[in-house]
Amino acid sequence: MYIQQDNQQNTSFIMPSLALLGISTLFLCHCVEPANSDLEPDQIEPVVEDRTGLELASSSFGEDPQEIGPDWYDYEPRTHVLTPKPVVYKLLDEGEPLLLFEVTSYYDDKGESGTFSLQYKLESDPQTTHTLTLPSVKEGTACLDQHMAITPCESEDTLLVFRIASRVLPTAGFSVNEPGIYIHQPFRGERTSPRYTVEHIGAESVDDTSFDADGIEAPSSFLPSHSRVGWVHPSAEDLTARQDIYLHATSTMHIAQWQVASITQEGSDLDVHLKITCQKLDPSGDMVFDMSTTQTIPVSLSTATSFDGALIQLCDPEQPSTATAKTLLQTDEPLGALLPHEQVDLYLEQHQGRTSIKLAPGTLLLNWTHALGMGNTEMHGIELPPIWQDYLAE
Secondary structure, X not given: OOOOOOOOOOOOOOOHHHHOOOOOOEEOOOOOOOOOOOOXXXXXXXXXXXXXXXXXXXXXXXXXXXXXXXXXXXXXXXXXXXXXXXXXXXXXXXOEEEEEEEEEEEEOOOOOEEEEXXXXXXXXXXXXXXXXXXXXXXXXXXXXXXXXXXXXXXXXOOOEEXXXXXXXXXXXXXXXXXXXXXXXXXXXXXXXXXXXXXXXXXXXXXXXXXXXXXXXXXXXXXOHHHOOXXXXXXXXXXXXXXXXXXXXXXXXXXXXXXXXEEEEEEOOEEEEEEEEEEEEOOOOOOOEOOHHHOEEEEEXXXXXXXXXXXXXXXXXXXXXXXXEEEEEEEEOOOOHHHOOOOOOOEEEEEEOOEEEEEEOOOOEEEEHHHHOOOOOOOOOOOEOHHHHHOOOOO
């Protein structure tokens, strides 16, 4: 359930008709088709998704599956109250159980939203249940280390991140704020699997759960190969760009169609050329991409060091059809779950000569070439209204 608002006490901006509209997964196996496609809808087979990386992007228009995200709660549209799901989360380190925790509340003693309360057990002391109340996430991001101690988010010991992410609701025409839970594990070195993973265990409480309880593994990686977009060229030596095409609902209330057009390198300068078409989000009107406005814009990274990253805004927030690929921030350290979300659409990063793209929390993305089984192709003027109409009610 995605529709809700940051301040549950103030409900003025959600219309009653929209309060009942839960935004869930959009299965887009045949509702959007390129203009030159020879495939009929019943000939397009859905791609089976495994909740990681491109497999997820290929079959649904959904949020970045970074760990638990906003899936920890149920939303009551009549009262706008968030209730934690009866789920215990098991966090593993290199496949070995590290801790169990559950969310018990999102409200403080006065009934104000924004304050996470938790119960947890550490594997080092499996018989003892602890309680913990975090600082309000409305005041800023709250972070915990592997011992469930509150820690500065800039600390290298940060493991769990509790934060509010802004998500665009295309059917409603505005964004809402959602509290989510993320694992902070920026990739370093040449890791091919995530260090930390999280499993969901259906249980009433931590007290009823043991560390050997079976869980359902959830995506919990911030590796380039497991991000929503992932590596965009094969290796540091091979700069052949993936030509996958994406639809992107941005925090600035645009819909963008984009792809990595090419990658070039001269000396230590690496330029990733993004081909972008933008359209102001208008869920009630006729939305067809005007391909004459398509722009190809380079984003520069440096390979002089082992890591360089850039936070990118795809569309000009003041112009309905202007692509920008504007670099909002350059960073020399992986940001992991601490990616800022304000007007950030993509996180472009170079690591040891190889480039990957990730999404800021709260962003919506669809790899529509994969969803249609079309493979690599050119961008087209896609009619957008059917996309919004196919969102499910719950």
